Amino acid sequence: MNLHEYQAKAVLREFGVPTPRGVTVAAAGQCAAAAAELGGEAWVIKAQVHAGGRGKAGGVRLCRSAEELSAAAEGLLGKRLVTYQNAPDGQPVSTLLIEETLPIARELYLSITVDRAAERIGLVASAAGGMEIEEVAATAPEKILRETVDPITGLMDYQGRNLAFGLGLAGEQIAAFVKLVKTCYRIFLERDLSLLEINPLVVTADGRILPLDCKMGIDDNALYRQKALAELADFSQIDPKEAEAHHHNVNYIALNGNIGCMVNGAGLAMATMDLIKLSGGMPANFLDVGGGATAQSVAQAFQIILADANVKAVLINIFGGIVRCDLIAEGIIQAVKEVGVKVPVIVRLEGTNADKGRELLAGSGLAIIAANDLNEAAKRAVVEAAA
Template identity: 55%
Template sequence: MDIHEYQAKELLSRNSVQIPRGGLAYSPEQATYRASEIGGGKWVVKAQIHSGARGKAGGIRVCESDKEVSDAAEAMLGRKLVTNQTGPKGKLVSRLYIEETVDIRQELYLGIVLDRKSERVMIVASASGGMEIEEIAEKEPDSIIRVTVDPGGGMQQFQAREIAFGLGLENKLIGKAVDTLMGCYRVFRDYDATMLEINPLVVTGDGNLIALDAKMSFDENALFRRPEISELRDKSQEDPRETFASDRGLSYVGLDGDIGCIINGAGLAMATMDMIKIAGGEPANFLDIGGGASPERVSKAFRAVLADKNVKAILVNIFAGINRCDWVAEGVVKAIREVGVEVPLVVRLSGTKVEEGRRILAESGESVIVAETLAEAADKAVEALRSASGAKAS
């Protein structure tokens, strides 16, 4: 789960990380009021969406008058901002963050991520802030500092000092850098984050260290014990298909194809999508219904897949071990009758109670295309899709 910049900054500010003064606005009038509250003669108006690279897309503007603040807010609010991270559909801007400007002397990069290879938390830092980390790695790989943190002992002060010295900071800034690094790690650890990025972390003209931007992502599996983080969720920034599925306990990732997939097991789901591609089709989603799929859960999976209007065919592929094919078959029949499946449906069942499952499908009287193998199922799904598309064109 991602959160907005202003929310991440609020969490950081509670843990010894300095941030610029700012305020939230939902209208041009509120934006000018926030600017007057902050004071001064120059402000930054920032679109709050779950994406980086906002500045390049016009989502961050420096303003020098109330009118400029109002005009910038008018131009952003209620519109979709398209960045190189949002995809062509963009994301809706429904709130703005109005912030004081900062006298920037130096820009740094700081990130904290879960490194699954080393099974450790990794601190990534660079003296080349302001760029995406991929760009830094390509152009200035030697500037990147990487430090792994042992989960048993947590981040140590000496590690923070090593990073601060590695960034080439002046001696008088080392203490502030250590406080900032330790504060960032505490936020990352205490809220079950999976990613924290400050880009840029700036050294100001008066010798302060300030987080000018902040992005955070959290482990959704840990949200049950972090209610204060769950409350920060903004569903308007999420793929509505994924939101619909996650609210019903389904593991779903939306894709751009037209063959909906209902599978049990992540590995089998990946293999199924590969087979669809090999057969000449495009999967519309990754969906893992899990090991103990009841008929009700299968029906929910159908609703989630059909919520995507691009889906023109559905492939159900179940290998039943913990699961049972007769349960899945009952769920398929229930979905057809209750949800209304108007697209070609291919079902491949294998494993526990497979004969019973196939009998239920055969005796249901519903239009179901049955396949014996995964390859056959993928071929039949693509063939059924093309036949249905051809019939509609005619």
């Protein structure tokens, strides 16, 4: 789960990290009051969407009057902001963050994430922060600094100093940076984050170090113990089908193909998608109904899959380990009748009571195609989707 910038900065402030002063607005008419509250002669208005590249897409603007702020707000609120990270459809803008301007001397980059290769938490920093950080990483990787945290010792001060030296910081800035890094590491652990990214981290003309932007991603598996953060979820920022799946506790990710997939188990779902691709087709989604699939969860999964107008066939691949295949077959029959499925449905059952499950499907009188193995099922789904 991702947080908006203004939400992430609130978490930073909760842990004592200073941030630029800002006010959120949801209507253009609130801009004049926000400008008066912040004071000054210029402000930055930022569209709050779960995507990077906002500046290049016109989602971050410098305004020098309350009238200019209101006009910028009118041009952003209620629209969909399209960036290189969320193309082609973009994401809706319902909230804006208006912040004070700062005298920026330098722009740096800092992030904390999970280094899966090292199986540890990793820190990444660069003196080349700002909108071009992805290009820097691709074209000049030597400018990217890294530190890996030993889970036994935790983040050490010398690691923070290594990064500070590499960033060209000096004097009191080094101590301020080390304190910031250690606090961010603490936030990462205590809030169960999968990502904490500050870009840019700015050095002001008077020597302060402040996060000008901040992104936070929370491990979905830890939301049960991060209830306050879970309540901040903005489901308008994700695919509506993914939002619906979340509410039904179904693991679903929308893709760009035309073969809907319903599988029990994440690994089996990945293998199913691979075989569809190998057979010349394209999966329309990743959908894992879980090891304890029921008739109800199958029906809900059907509804979510068929909400995608691109789906031309549905491939169901169930391995009956925890659940019995005959019960799943009954659920599939019930779901096809209830949902009114009008596209070909190909089913592969294997495991406990698989033969009985296939008998039920064959005797249902419905247009359900039973496959004996997964290769056959994938190939048949590709053929049916292209028909």
